[in-house]
Structures are given as structure tokens and as C-alpha cells.
Amino acid sequence: MSTPTLTRPKAQQVERPTTTHRSTGWKKLGWVLFFLLPSAIPLFVFTLVPMVSSLWVSLHKWNLISPMQWVGLDNYTNLLTDPMTRRVFLHTLIYVAGYLPLVYAGGLGLALVLNQRLKGRAFLRATYFLPVVTSWVVVALVWKWLLNPANGLVNQVLGFFGVPGPGWWTDPHWALPAVILSSAWKDLGFVMVILLAGLQAIPSDVREAALVDGANAWQRFWRITLPLLSPSTFFVVVISLINGFQVFDQVYVMTGGGPSGSSQVVVGQIYDLTFRYGRAGEASALSWILFAVILVITAFQIRGQRRWVHYA
């Protein structure tokens, strides 16, 4: 076959859909609607509409039953001066500050170990990951039982070594640490998998070059591995902070925000304001404040990443 016969029909056919305007207009719109509406309608109805109405509700006083009462920005100003708001944000912050270093250090340790040539590596990786697929409610219940002050396993073991175990979720000082511990246990495998993928993406010649130059293991870790792992670290930090500020399930199940509000977090407060105290307006306002906080923190991280994240 000669080339002209091959190219000519191609040119004609390819151009048709883009150049003929008569037939395309409506037909094209039809295709756009066909492909987009299945996702656009549910996203509109179940995300965009609630989003806008949430803003609307946040400007009202409302107990979900009697008619709404316009209060303007009062909900926001009240919340920002309410010591309770500061308290729930502080608890959430403590949660994040405890959880993130724990889960990162643990996950990095596991990833470094599993990055070695080990027998049964796939099995170990799968084992460490198992809690990730388990639901938060189950994890919280299992740990609530393990950390039961009276006859839970952890305190029994501590008692065996002569250490009096704390009251965990029944003690205002230990309720948050109990939540942090179980959350870190659940997410360790997730962080490990992300960091392991990052480690495996580090080109081996970089490490070999350092080896040739006589860098010891410690130097290689701090000067090569950690900097080259920074994109994965960045991802873990961003995701953990976003999820951390939205912590709810495990707190609700383990402590219910107690004892006496000592472990109440922001989302728990949103839930209680709406469904316990009938203050839906304030709850909506609080949810927007939380969103703003998450947004600002994430934006700061994305701006700040230039300083410490090295893309190879």
C-alpha cells in the first residue's frame, strides 16, 4: 500500500468531529451530559447543596425543629470567644501532636526494616497493614478492652511487672493518650506502605555513590534517605494533619469525649451541638471554622514544602 491512500482518509475522518459544527453542537452537548451528569448530579445534591445550606444554617439559631432565626455572624463570634471551642481545638491539637510523631517514627522504622532483604517480607508487610483495613470502631473497641483499667490486658501486664497501670479512658489525664495510642497502632501500616514506596523509589546509584564516598549508615540515613524520602514524608504529614483534625470515630467509641469533656474533639463537639444540644447553627459554624483551620494549615504546608521537600 502506498502512503497517500493511508493518510488521506485518516485526515478526513479525524477532522470531522472537530470541524463540522452543524452536527456536533447538540450531539456534543449530549455526550458531555452523558459522561458528566452521573457524577455531577450526586455531587451537586449531596455535597454542593449541603455545603451552601451549611453556610446558611451557620448564620442562624436553630434547634432543627422550630423555625430558623437569623443571627448573622453571632454563632462565629460566640464560638471564637467560647472557652469550650478553645478546649476542643486544644484536645484535637494534642491528639495530632501525639499521633503524628508516633505514627511517623513507627512507620518509618518499619519501612526501613522492610526495605531490607528479609525472608517473609510480604507476610510482614501484610501483617502490619491489617489494622489499616479494620474499621475505627473495631480498633477503638479492641483497644478499649485492652486498656480497660480494671482487668484489661495492658494493665495486667504492667501490674505483673509491678507498674500500677493508669486509668486510661476513665482518667481525664489518660483518655487522650489512650486514643492516640490506639490510633497510631491502626495507622502505622498505612504510613509504612507510603514510606516504603518512597524508599523503593530512591535510585540505588545515589546510595551506592554515597557508599563509595565512605558515608556511614548514619550519614546515609540523614543526608540521603531522609531528604530523598521527603516527598513521601510530606504526603504523610499533609494527610495525617487533615485526617487528624477530623478525628471522631475512635474518640466517640472509646471515651465519648469524656471523662467530663477531657477528650472532646472538634468533630465530637459538632456532633453533640447538633444532636445533643439542638444548636445546629453553632455546629455548622464550628464545622466551617474547622474547615478554615484545616485549609490554612494545609496551605501553609504546601507553601512551606519548598524549604524541606526535595523532589528527585
Add this chain to the structure above:
Amino acid sequence: MRRLWLYAAVLAGAAIMLFPFLWTVITSITPEGSLADGPTLIVHNPTLDAYRALMDAVPIWRILVNSLLIAIASTLFQLVTGSMAAYGFARLHFPLKNVIFGCYLATLMVPLQVLVVPLFIEMKTLNLQDTYFALLAPTIASAFGVFLLRQAVTAVPAELDEAATIDGAGHLRIFTTIVLPLIRPALATVAVFAFMGSWNSFLWPLVVIRSPEFMTLPLGLSTVQGQFTTQWDVVMAGSVVSIVPIAVVYLLAQRHIIAGVAHTGIK
């Protein structure tokens, strides 16, 4: 010597990760009376009493099936709606495309907590509280899925589409026979996240579901705990019932699940 330490550390880690699961099973078959005396590793007279008590308290099988059905339906919906939107955004040209895509991304940033109150009100007004539809509705489409799949479709060479167009294939044929098979890894990732998200979801069912017939496992389990505050054997029996199905799915699809998570992490 160094390797020995390495293996010791790794195995200790595995024990810490696995033991709580083992402990859950052990507790669930220990007679309630012996639990008060403190934990034992060997159960002297194992019993299924806790499972019986669980079945009397909540329709646990129904709740289990609910969880599975909702998770499967939500996954299928997200795959269909997500891949179609991905094709639309990657391959069709229309005005305001970037603005519309921006709207999709905006919904991605808004957490469920912001939506929960108005969404609950919406369901209440529509009289859809306490229905399967209410459970499913917020997960029919996910902007995260659209985003991930659009990346995958964009990576499919456009020449393939053009060649198919010459052969007279329309958008639907190109979508189903060329694009979909080529974005299978991304579809698997989205499926994993959709399934796990639905299976584990707690806040939304807690808000919108009241009757036990429509509960999913996390919610059912949390009510069980409310009823049997000190009967840990029953609570752990419920936990076992919730862990086993997801553990089976996990063991079967372990490679894909871990690869899927790692894949989104790199991107």
C-alpha cells in the same frame, strides 16, 4: 548478629500488630465469668455464648449483609460515575470545563463534618432517614475518584482514540473498549478506597440511621457496646464478626490494596 536483631525487632512488631486481633478472638470465646478474674491466653472452657447474646441483641447477620451490600454498591457507583466523568474531563472539549472541574475539586476539600448537619436535614426533609438510600447517597460519586481516574485517562495515548475513531467507534465504544481496560490499575485503587471508605464509615450512619435493620457494622457494633458496657465477651464477638469479612477480602486482594495505597501516596 545484626540480622538476628533485625528479625527479632520485626517479629516483635508483627506480634504487636497481630496480638490485639488474637486477643479479640480469645475474649469472645471466654465464658463471661472468667473474664473478671483477669486475662488468660488459654481458654479452658470455650463457649459461643457471647455470639448467641450478640445475635439476640442485634440482627447481626442483617447488619453484616447491609455493610457488604452498601460497600459493594458504593464501590460500583463510584467506579461508574468516576470513570465516566474522568473520560468526559480528559477527552471531551466543552466550555467552562476547567471551572466545572474546579467545582469537583472544591467538593473534595470540604470534609464530611461540614456536610453532616445539612445532609441530615436534607434526608429528613425528603423523608429518607433510616433508608439504604440515605446510607448510599453521599458516596455515589466521589471527586477523589474522578480526580484519580482523570489522571489515568489523560495518560492513555490519544492516538488510540483517534485510531478507533477512524474505525468508526463512538465515544461509548472508545470509553468501554479502549479507555476502561487501560486504566484498570487506577480503577482498582479507586475501588479499594471506595470499599474501605464505605465499610468503615461511622459518622454518617450514626447520624442518619436509627433502626437496627438499616445499620452497618461500625454503627451496630457501637450500639452493642452501648448495651453491653461491661460484657467484653459480647463486644469482642461483635468485633470478630466485623473483622472476619474484611480480613478475608484483604487477604484475597492484599497485593492490590497495598499497591493501591502506595500508588496514591506517590502521586
